[in-house]
Amino acid sequence: MNRRYFLAAASTALTRGAAPARRKVMVCLIDGFGPEYIARSEMPNLQRAIKAGTYKLGRSAMPSLTNVNSASFATGSYPEAHGITANTFFDPELGKIVEMADAKYLRRPTLFTHAHKKGWKTAFVGAKEKIRSLIGASAHSSISAEKQGIPMYEAEANYWVFDQGLKALRSPDVDLLYLTTSDYIMHTYGPETPESLEHLKNLDQRLGQILDDQPNLELYLCADHGMNAKTRAVDPERLLAKHGIAARAVPAIADKHKIHHKDLGGSIYIDLDQPGDIAKAKEIFTAEPGIEEVLLRTEACKRFRLMPKRTGDLFLLGDKITALGALDRERRPVAVRTHGSLHEATVPLLVYGRKWKGKLESSVDLTADRVWEERV
DSSP states (O other): OOHHHHHHHHHHHHHTTOOOOOSOEEEEEOTTOOHHHHHHSOOHHHHHHHHHSEEEEEEOOSSOOHHHHHHHHHHTSOHHHHOOOSSEEEETTTTEEEEOOSGGGOOSOOHHHHHHHTTOOEEEEESOHHHIIIIITTSSEEEETTTTTOOTTSTHHHHHHHHHHHHHHHSTTOSEEEEEOOOHHHHHSOTTSHHHHHHHHHHHHHHHHHHHHOTTOEEEEEOSOOOEEEEEEEOHHHHHHHTTOOEEEEETTOSSOHHHHTTOBSEEEEEESSGGGHHHHHHHHHTSTTEEEEEEHHHHHHHHTOOGGGSOSEEEEEOTTEEESOOSSSEEEEEEEEOOSGGGOEEEEEEESSOOOSOOSBGGGGTTTOGGGSOO
């Protein structure tokens, strides 16, 4: 957006009695940045922010997936309110599985909407276009590495995000920046590998540039999920078919970036063709090694604060080493780093540049009460 637009927006806000922000705020979601990566990596700039700020390990929204947690972080609410219960869901109106990668699926306003009412100037910088479309399109300035043609399956996409974030914060036309990366490196490399160490060292250097460049910056940082290596997989739909039960499995992790995870994740929704088969299906899944929990729709929605109509008759969670999704057989060995279960739901929570007095138990707490709107 041009400067004339920003001046007009600020003028409108002033006539409503809302003062424009006079500080810089960065809301940052590092995709796939589980605490094991922090523990193994050389990240001195992150560590100085941790020491100077408020830092805890907390939990992500469930399922532990990017779309779910990006929506939760951006709206300060749980899936029961914002409606993003997975990367995909079965849309009964269309009669097919669709990806929830557009703002039309959101049921709550983002922090950009609230910021604009206060006269703030906002920017979104992300790696994935799907996240820009889901939560970032309403920012005054909104760009993604993918849309700009930056290779998505390289560390360069994340470096580009931080470099663009540095430039955005230097602009007088940005008071609030939402910055988010890609988890391709985490899907590909464990925290102890040279590739991961190099990636996070370079990200940390860029974070240091931002902190040095903006000494009064307020930073709210978290991850959307962690990551685990899975060595076996189960196909729930095939498993039921073997017992004569017709069902539709909706892999919660499925999206267009299949090279990341091959549509195999730690959670999956199941819709039964015949409601009378639910009890038998639950019995079959409960007996299957690797399936850690089998929850009815009502149980899953109550426990994880999900929107019922965007879930399934059953919600399955895998154990730490088991992925769930479509296979060429009922079960098989795999070698994939992925997420979606409770075992990837522990995430870092950091507030830097201001005193924190509220609770800090989940990533939603960072934005739930819009503390970033308040002056220190």
